[in-house]
Amino acid sequence: xxxLANWDGGPGPWILFFPLIWAAVVIGIVALLRRTVWRRGPxxxxxxxxxxxxxxxxxxxFAFGEIDEDEYWRRLSVLDEQFGRKGGA
Numbered sequence: 001x002x003x004l005a006n007w008d009g010g011p012g013p014w015i016l017f018f019p020l021i022w023a024a025v026v027i028g029i030v031a032l033l034r035r036t037v038w039r040r041g042p043x044x045x046x047x048x049x050x051x052x053x054x055x056x057x058x059x060x061x062f063a064f065g066e067i068d069e070d071e072y073w074r075r076l077s078v079l080d081e082q083f084g085r086k087g088g089a
Contacts, residue, residue: 054079 058079062072 054083 055076058067058072058075061067062069067075
C-alpha cells in the first residue's frame with residue numbers, strides 16, 4: 001500500500017499546504033482591509049462623521065422625536081456644563 005510519504009511520481013505531501021497558504025493570504029488581505037480602508041466608511045462600527053458635535057446630535061435626536069423636550073433641555077444643560085458654553089446661544 002502506498003501512502004503520501006512514499007508516493008513516487010506525484011507532487012508529494014507538500015501539495016496539501018497550498019490551500020493553507022492561500023487561505024492565510026486571503027485572511028491577511030481581509031484583515032488588512034478591515035483595519036485600513038473599510039474602517040473609514042459609514043458602515044464602520046462606532047463611526048461618527050467628524051463634523052457632528054454632541055450638540056448637533058442632540059438637536060437631531062430632538063428634531064426626529066427620539067427624545068422629548070424635557071430630556072432635550074436636561075441633556076443640553078449637561079452639555080453646556082461639560083463644554084463650558086455659557087448662555088442660551
